[in-house]
Amino acid sequence: LDIPERTLRMGPTAIGPGAYVFNSYPLINAENVYKNFRREKGDQRTYIRTRSAWGGLQRTGSTLWSGDVVARWDNLKDQISAGVNTGLSGLANWTHDIGGFSVEARYSNPAGMKPADKAEWDELNLRWFQFGAFSPVFRSHGEFPLREVYNLAQPGTPMYDAYAEQMRTRYRLMPYIYSLAGDVYQRDGTIMRGLVMDFPSDLKARDINDQYLFGRALLVAPVTEYKARSRPVYFPQGADWYDMLTGQKFAGGRSVTVQAAVDKIPVFVRAGSILPTGPAIQYTAEKLDGPLTLVIYTGANGTFSLYEDQGTTYAYERGEFSNIPMTWNDATGVLTIGARTGSYPTMPANRTINVRFVSGPGADVGNFDAAPARTIQYNGQAVEVRR
Known part of the structure; x- marks a missing residue:
């Protein structure tokens, strides 16, 4: 519809001009779907995906997506600021169509694509997929x-392997990601964070629109230009940062051009972070009692709280969830895994916890299966792990 026709159809309404109340319609729609689903399905969690939102949508078990964006590089870049601003608006559960929903005519027939167009299509989708792996909803x-x-x-090709690696990374980070999701409900947290949220005194961070924090630990810098194999990254002042794959350390408060091979997305971990990772899995409900690995990025003190619950019900609203507090003291080299608080029916009573330390470059820094420095059996009681 053209703008005049949209204007005509939007109003007037019983409560005022359509232009004034139009954007609130998605909230009413989602609220009614949510309420009726809960009434009919009982304790089963509802999930709604909507292209439109209004303040309060976060109450309805909904994920906002950015609409039918176009498969273009500038649209890919725009998704970064779109996601950040959605988070700043209080809507933590946000997503986007990886690769862009709508395609240009040159991409519409895979069998007849020109070689140059096929090469660009392949790279655009891979770069977008990398960004998706570090988005609230993938x-x-x-x-x-x-x-x-x-x-x-095609399986067996470098391109296929690059996709598979991003999926593996996403699922190995599930203990971290699910804890971020729990934080949204328990503490009004945000998953995709603008740099200004954690570094408000860094004036330069306010103008960065192509990077973001994924939780408080990870700094993500997607590649949004065709054939780019490097990109500038600004490291917020007030923290040091480690390349997640190599362990190379960067001081905060400066911009550095970093390498970005086509199969890699630049991701950095804040010094002092306690990053929980899990075993290799194919789906989120697999190996829920599997071993955890805590990766400690030294150079600053840090804390983290591992959140867990049953996963598919609303039992967490009734207090059925657990938190394991963790504290890293950089001066003493002691990781304190605190006493677990709370419980839920399927909670594993005991857990194998591996601990690794990253203080600089190393061959196994980015290897989720690297040999741990320490291994403990955690039974819910507080324990100290010395480096």
Whole structure:
């Protein structure tokens, strides 16, 4: 519809001009779906995905997505600030169509794509997929061509391996990501964070629109230019940062051009972070009692609280969840894994916890299966782990 026709159809309404109340419609829609789903499905969690939102949508079990964006590099870049601003608006559960929903004519027929267009299509989807792996909700969607990984790349090829690596990374980080999700409900947290949220005194951080924090520990700098194999990254002042794959350390308060091979997305970990990772899994409900690995990025003190619950019900509203507080004292080299608080019916009573330390470059820094420095059996009681 053109703008005049939209204006005509939007109003007037019983409560005022359509232009005034139009954007609140998605909230009413989502509220009614949510309330009726809960009434009919009992304790089963509802999940709504909507392209439109209004303040309060976070109460309805909804995820906002950015709409039918176009498969173009500038649209990819725009998703970063869109996600950050959505988080700043109080809506933590946000996503986007990986690869862009709508495609240009040159991409619409995979069998007839020109070689130059095919190369750009492949790289655009991979770079967007990398960004998606570090988004609040990770999902690929779009009109033809098909978007499953096995349609985008052939198994056994470097492109396919690059997709698979991002999926593996996402699932190895699930203890961290699920704790961020728990923090949204328990403490009004935000998953995709503008730099200004954690570094308000850093004036330069206010103008960065192509980087963000994924939780408080990870700084993500997606590549949004075709054929780019490096990009400038600003490291916020007030912290040091480690390359997540190599362990190279960067001081805060400066910009550095970093390497970004086509199969890698620049991600950095704040010094002092306690980053919980899990075993290799194929789906989120797998190996819920599996071993945890805590990766300590030294150079500053840090804290983290590992949140867990049953996963598919509303039992957490009734207090059925657990938190394991963790504290790293950089001066003494002691990690304190505190006493677990709370419980839920399927909670594992005992847990194997591996601990690794990152203080600089190393061959195994980015290897989730690297040998731990310490291993403990955690039974819910406080324990200290010395480096």
